[in-house]
Every structure is written in structure tokens, then in C-alpha cells.
Amino acid sequence: MVRLDENEISFPDPELYDGHEGIIAFGGDLSIDRIWFAYQLGIFPWYNPEEEILWWCPDPRFVIFPNDLRVSKSMRKILNRNIFTFTENQNFKEVIKNCQQTSRKGQAGTWLSDELMETFIQLHKYGLAKSIEVWQDGKLVGGFYGLQIGKVFCGESMFAKVSNASKAGFIHFIETHKDELELIDCQSHTDHLESLGAKMIPKKEFLKILYENHERR
Template sequence: MVRLDENEISFPDPEAYDGHEGLIAFGGDLSVERIWFAYQLGIFPWYNPGEEILWWCPDPRFVLFPDEIRISKSMRKILNREVFTFSENQNFRDVIYNCQQARRKDQNGTWLSDELMESFIKLHEYGLARSIEVWQEGELVGGFYGLQIGHVFCGESMFAKVSNASKAGFIHFVENNKNHLELIDCQSHTEHLESLGARMIPKKEFLKILHENNERR
């Protein structure tokens, strides 16, 4: 595992370097420039606030190809009944705050530190991060955010205050972006996203797609 220099924005080659369970580096900082560079390489930060920053590129990688999204009959009925309405980039700050506050199974506290939140808010202000908001009767009840790198969307976190809100938002996002999205990076496995069609692919395949995407941008 490589220690990063705070004064130099660089990472080990994730294709050539296999760390323990995908952990390839630690240290550095959470500057907008470093985060943006990391995601273009397929690397993301994931650590406990107050501890050393850890940088990951797991093998295999959990992703969703938009054409493979699975929509259950019950979810299709919810979407057809227009139980929810959706918007994009209207409340990025509220979405990321709710993602930070969400309580998750088998997880104490949150990995989303205030410093990391502020960096993503700046990335949003630069037009590099997107949020999807899910509304019900005028109230924000779900959503998610991530980075848009060309034709690849790097999903970060989602939340739901009512049943099916985040699922509905994710399906809406995929269906409305199929024509210009090649891949959605989900990073690590969740049953929630697996039920929607996400699956594991080898890191090598993921990095090849990402590299080709970067060249086309």
C-alpha cells in the first residue's frame, strides 16, 4: 500500500497495483483536484472520519450497464402511478446531507465526512457532480449523487425516507440517460442495487471501459 504525498496529486496505477481487498493507497488530501483525478483512474476514497484517508479500487467491481436494468412489476406500477416526481441538480446540498445522515444496516456512523461533503459540493458547483432528487407531495424523500465522467456515472451514495424512493429515483435516472450512459459505477456490492441489475465485473474490464471513456471525452 502506497502513502500519498499531500503536495503531489498522484496515485499508483490501479491496473498494475493490487492491494488488500482493493485498498491501494492512504493519505493525501480530499482536494477537489485529487478527488476528480482519482475517479478518472477508477479510484475512490472510503474511510472512517477522523482516521487516515483510504483509497480503493476493488476487484471485482460492482457496476450496472444501463441496458441491463431490471424493473420489477411492483416498481413499474409505482412509476406508472407517479407516486414520486423527480428533479436533477436542484438540491445537491440537501441530497448529500441526507446521504450523510442516513442510518444503514451493520454500519455505525457514516463514512461521509464533512470535508468530503464540501469537496463534492464544490465538484457540483464546477458542473462535475450530479444529484437526483425524489419528491413526494413536495417533500424530498430520496435521492442520490455522484460524479459524471464522460459516459460513465460514478455513483456515491443514496438515501430514502420512504419505501422505494431511492429505487424509483435510480430507475428514473437510468431510463432517462440510457442514450448517453455507458456504465454506472456502483463501487461495492449492495443487495439493493443487485436487485436492479448491477453485477460484478473484473477490475481489468472496468478500467478498460473507463480508460476508453476518458479518451473519448
């Protein structure tokens, strides 16, 4: 692994460097510029808040192609009942706070530190991060957020306070934006997303799609 210099925003080339089990660098900071640059390279931070920042670009990569979306009959019935309504970028702070506070199976705490959360809030203010909110009876019951890198949406985290809320939001997002998206990056495997059609692809293929669908800046 490569130690990053806090005074220089740079990363090892993920096309040429595999790192250790998907970790290609550590250290650095969580500045807006570094986070934005990292995601354009297909790199993301994932670490325990009390530890050093770890930067990942795993191989293979867990993704979903919009045309591969699978919606079960039972889920389609739930969507057709219109028990949920959906908005975008209407309450980013509440979505990311709920994602931070949601307990995860097999995790003792949260990986989403206050510092990283504040960076994403600032990225949202610049129009680079977006949130999808799921409502029921006027209450926020689910949602997720991520970064839009050209035609690739890099999903970060989701939450649900009632059954099927986050799944409904994810399906709605893909069906609404499938003509504008080439790929949704899910980063790491979950059974929840696999049931919706997500799958593993080689890192090389993921990076090719990412680089072809945005201009790095």
C-alpha cells in the same frame, strides 16, 4: 499500500497495482483536484472520518450496465402511478446531507465526512458532480449523487425517507440517460442494487470501459 504525498497529486496505476483487498493507497488529502483525478483513474475514497483516508479500486467491481436494468412488475406499477417526481441538480446540498445522515445497516456511523462532503459540493458547483432528487407532495423524499466521468456515472450514495424512493430515482435516472451512459459504477455490492441488475465485473474490464469513455485531465 502506497502512502500518498499531500503535496503531489498522484496515485499508483490501478491497472498495475492491486494493493490490499482493494485498497491501493492511503493518506493524501480530499482536495477537489485529487478527488477528480482519482475518479478518472477508477479510484475512490472510503474510510472512517477519524482514520486516515483510504483509496480503493476493488477487484471485482460492482456495476450496472444500463441495458441490464431490471424493473420488477411491482416497481413498474409504482412508477406508473406517478407518486414521485424527479429532478436533477436542483438541491445537491440537501441530497448529500441526507446521504450523510442516513443510518446504514452494519455501520455505526457515516463514512461521509464534512470535509469530503464539502469537496463534492464544490465539484457540483463546477458541474462535475450531479444529484438526482425524488419528490413526493413537494417534499424531498429520496435521491442520490455521484460524479459524471464521460459516459460513466460514478454513484456515491443514496437515501430514501419513504419506501421505494431511492429505487424509483435510480430507475428513472437510468431510463432517462441510458443512451448517454455506458456504465454506472456502484463500487461495492448491495442487495438493493443487485435486484436492479447490478453485477460484479473484473477490475480490468471496468477500467477499460472507464478509460475508453472519457479523456483523463
